[in-house]
Amino acid sequence: MRKVIFFILSTILLVVMADVILGYWSISYVKNHHLPGRYQPLDKLIKDVDTDILLIGNSLIQNGLNPQILEDSLGMTCYNGGIAGQGLDFFETMVDCALQRYTPRIVVLAFRPEEMGENVGAGLYEVLRPYYHTGYGSIDEHFDNVSPSERFLLKSSLYRFNIVWARILIYSLFDRTEYTSNGFYESKVPSVFPVIRTIDKVDTAVKWKMDCMERIIQKCQKRGIKLCVCFPPSLLKFPCTPVPCAAAVENLCKRYGVSCFMDYVNQDFLDAPELFSDNAHLNINGANVYSRLMASRLLRLTVNVER
Amino acid sequence: MLFNSLPFLLFFPVICLLYWLTPDRYRNGLLLIASYYFYMSWEPAYALLILFTSVSTWYCGIKIGNDEAHRSLYIKLCLAINLLILFFFKYYNFALDSLLSAFSFMGVVKLDIPYSSFLLPVGISFYTFQSIGYTIDVYRKEIKPEKNFLTYALFVSFFPQLVAGPIERAKNLLPQFHQKHFFDGEGFIDGLKMMIWGYFMKLCIAGNVAPYVDAVYNNVPNHHGTSLILASFFFSFQIFCDFGGYSLIAIGTARCLGYKLMQNFNHPYLSLSVKDFWHRWHISLSSWFGSYVYISLGGSRCSRWKHCRNLMVTMLASGVWHGANWTFVFWGGIHGAFLVVNTLYSRLVGGRKLLPRFLEIVATWLVVTFAWIFFRANSLTEAFAIVGKILTDHGDLYEGEGVPSIVLPLLMIMILMVKEIKDELNIRLALVHHRNPWISIPATALLVVIILLCAEFNSGKFIYFQF
Numbered sequence: 001m002r003k004v005i006f007f008i009l010s011t012i013l014l015v016v017m018a019d020v021i022l023g024y025w026s027i028s029y030v031k032n033h034h035l036p037g038r039y040q041p042l043d044k045l046i047k048d049v050d051t052d053i054l055l056i057g058n059s060l061i062q063n064g065l066n067p068q069i070l071e072d073s074l075g076m077t078c079y080n081g082g083i084a085g086q087g088l089d090f091f092e093t094m095v096d097c098a099l100q101r102y103t104p105r106i107v108v109l110a111f112r113p114e115e116m117g118e119n120v121g122a123g124l125y126e127v128l129r130p131y132y133h134t135g136y137g138s139i140d141e142h143f144d145n146v147s148p149s150e151r152f153l154l155k156s157s158l159y160r161f162n163i164v165w166a167r168i169l170i171y172s173l174f175d176r177t178e179y180t181s182n183g184f185y186e187s188k189v190p191s192v193f194p195v196i197r198t199i200d201k202v203d204t205a206v207k208w209k210m211d212c213m214e215r216i217i218q219k220c221q222k223r224g225i226k227l228c229v230c231f232p233p234s235l236l237k238f239p240c241t242p243v244p245c246a247a248a249v250e251n252l253c254k255r256y257g258v259s260c261f262m263d264y265v266n267q268d269f270l271d272a273p274e275l276f277s278d279n280a281h282l283n284i285n286g287a288n289v290y291s292r293l294m295a296s297r298l299l300r301l302t303v304n305v306e307r
Numbered sequence: 308m309l310f311n312s313l314p315f316l317l318f319f320p321v322i323c324l325l326y327w328l329t330p331d332r333y334r335n336g337l338l339l340i341a342s343y344y345f346y347m348s349w350e351p352a353y354a355l356l357i358l359f360t361s362v363s364t365w366y367c368g369i370k371i372g373n374d375e376a377h378r379s380l381y382i383k384l385c386l387a388i389n390l391l392i393l394f395f396f397k398y399y400n401f402a403l404d405s406l407l408s409a410f411s412f413m414g415v416v417k418l419d420i421p422y423s424s425f426l427l428p429v430g431i432s433f434y435t436f437q438s439i440g441y442t443i444d445v446y447r448k449e450i451k452p453e454k455n456f457l458t459y460a461l462f463v464s465f466f467p468q469l470v471a472g473p474i475e476r477a478k479n480l481l482p483q484f485h486q487k488h489f490f491d492g493e494g495f496i497d498g499l500k501m502m503i504w505g506y507f508m509k510l511c512i513a514g515n516v517a518p519y520v521d522a523v524y525n526n527v528p529n530h531h532g533t534s535l536i537l538a539s540f541f542f543s544f545q546i547f548c549d550f551g552g553y554s555l556i557a558i559g560t561a562r563c564l565g566y567k568l569m570q571n572f573n574h575p576y577l578s579l580s581v582k583d584f585w586h587r588w589h590i591s592l593s594s595w596f597g598s599y600v601y602i603s604l605g606g607s608r609c610s611r612w613k614h615c616r617n618l619m620v621t622m623l624a625s626g627v628w629h630g631a632n633w634t635f636v637f638w639g640g641i642h643g644a645f646l647v648v649n650t651l652y653s654r655l656v657g658g659r660k661l662l663p664r665f666l667e668i669v670a671t672w673l674v675v676t677f678a679w680i681f682f683r684a685n686s687l688t689e690a691f692a693i694v695g696k697i698l699t700d701h702g703d704l705y706e707g708e709g710v711p712s713i714v715l716p717l718l719m720i721m722i723l724m725v726k727e728i729k730d731e732l733n734i735r736l737a738l739v740h741h742r743n744p745w746i747s748i749p750a751t752a753l754l755v756v757i758i759l760l761c762a763e764f765n766s767g768k769f770i771y772f773q774f
Binding site for chain 2: 002
């Protein structure tokens with residue numbers, strides 16, 4: 001029995017020591033360096049971005065809006081803060097992180113309508129684990145409200161940096177620039193164009209996501225930021241239009257006087273599969289076309305702001 | 308309750324502690340309660356099914372042992388009841404679907420037969436086969452019927468191997484419930500080490516390759532053959548590490564409680580032939596089918612063609628056991644066909660070795676991985692489309708969540724294969740299992756650190772739970 005206790009305690013002790021040492025090193029690395037690879041746009045969004053226009057959303061915006069075109073058209077700086085696989089709770093945290101540092105002039109929030117339904121779960125929030133307890137209040141707040149088991153595991157630095165350290169190491173070894181410095185990810189033109197996919201069923205908006213949306217609007221308006229919500233183009237055919245989720249967001253936007261663009265049913269894009277890399281994402285050509293469209297809309301918006 | 312969940316990491320030490328503190332005569336009772344609690348934490352109502360299986364097979368076992376005149380009636384009754392339950396929960400919808408499709412193909416009027424909306428009880432195939440195996444053993448007079456119902460109920464529901472095996476034989480496990488168990492420190496530590504390696508396999512390999520495999524296999528039209536080759540390679544390790552990892556955790560858990568479960572995997576990807584593969588892969592199931600199906604059909608002691616037929620029937624049955632989908636039947640058929648080819652080839656060349664050992668291993672692994680395509684694909688049509696793309700379409704490789712999402716699993720697979728080769732070749736290079744605690748303890752701690760750093764903690768349930 002004594003042997004077993006010695007084995008278990010010594011192993012735990014060594015793991016805890018490794019946790020403390022590696023954890024200390026990892027936290028100081030996150031604070032003082034920029035995380036590489038696919039963490040690069042997120043890291044920049046959390047730590048440095050101070051552009052006039054801030055694009056927040058998931059892969060739809062990451063591939064779908066080219067900041068360079070918006071900058072050239074509007075004469076304002078722009079950063080694409082779209083992070084793949086994310087949801088409303090993540091968008092709110094990103095808005096909070098930005099507002100903690102500065103006040104952008106315009107925030108564009110883009111996601112797909114189904115994002116508001118209950119069948120699409122919360123985003124991949126775990127990518128923010130490395131930033132827990134490193135000085136970002138909104139990230140800490142989110143993790144402090146998750147399940148007790150997750151809170152318990154987050155006490156371990158090894159857990160917080162789980163997978164992340166490997167990404168840091170591998171990206172440091174094989175430096176591959178996948179993103180432009182303004183966060184835009186150029187999606188290739190496929191050899192075979194995608195075809196329109198029919199969606200059988202659409203959900204209604206979930207309350208917690210609507211609450212999230214409302215808080216984002218209120219926070220932006222409180223700081224005098226012009227918010228613009230859009231549902232980017234897709235090659236999806238919905239059973240009814242407007243989709244209930246999108247209609248709910250549109251109504252909310254109307255209530256607060258926020259611009260909302262329902263491009264997911266934009267016929268010009270539905271008729272142009274050559275602008276897409278798959279059913280949901282625009283390719284580089286599509287992104288440029290859509291960016292020009294958004295630039296003209298934002299131009300009108302800024303003219304109104306200046307008036 | 309999943310082995311890779313926090314509740315199990317609390318449940319296990321509590322049960323271990325209580326078990327070793329409890330006087331010997333109460334331990335089986337404690338394990339029985341713990342086993343039912345373990346199962347009921349998933350779906351309480353389905354514990355009644357295990358109870359029913361336990362009662363029916365135990366009663367039939369007693370009757371088969373004591374009533375010589377009606378023993379064949381009781382074995383038939385026992386098989387019919389338990390296989391019907393299995394059929395209803397696992398195969399009813401599949402059979403109905405196939406029947407309706409066949410009728411529709413033949414132009415027969417559409418029948419309005421309702422589908423079943425019952426959830427598939429976790430581990431039903433495992434505990435049903437274990438209990439059926441017991442009654443057949445009693446019928447064959449290989450073991451005596453168990454008189455104590457509580458001991459028998461524990462044999463059916465023993466929590467380490469309840470939901471995904473190993474499918475234990477009564478002659479191995481039942482006597483252990485009658486033995487006195489004394490705390491064995493070495494055995495306990497060995498059990499813990501097995502569990503840790505099992506977690507490494509499940510969380511660091513199976514968990515890390517799963518997103519890539521799912522992304523590619525669930526969206527075949529949008530991926531090139533190159534990505535499908537990588538996804539198939541990853542799946543071959545996902546299925547091994549998911550199930551092999553589960554088995555190791557199960558065997559390790561039982562070992563900590565003083566029980567020895569049978570080995571379920573023995574370096575399957577170092578097999579020299581498909582026949583050899585089935586002696587190393589899911590050993591408890593293949594030996595079950597070997598004993599109760601293959602041998603019952605006549606085994607190899609018959610004409611060459613009957614022998615081939617027996618192999619084919621056994622493998623098709625194994626395919627059906629895995630799931631209610633034609634993909635599994637086809638997968639079984641592929642293995643059956645290769646076993647037949649293997650048998651005929653062996654008879655043709657005799658004992659001569661035509662290929663070097665390394666090439667035999669690679670060729671076997673390629674065959675097995677080819678068959679996994681049918682196992683993983685969502686439908687037969689899709690499986691053939693995958694094979695077609697692999698052979699013809701070599702476009703860009705899909706990178707998943709970025710280069711690390713491919714490189715990290717490859718590194719983990721490399722660690723696994725180094726250990727597999729080391730164990731296969733009996734190379735005496737122990738770190739975790741070194742006799743000197745000053746080497747084994749830091750090595751174990753390092754493995755835990757690797758798990759904490761590289762594991763995919765959201766990897767969810769084990770693949771074999773659905774079977």
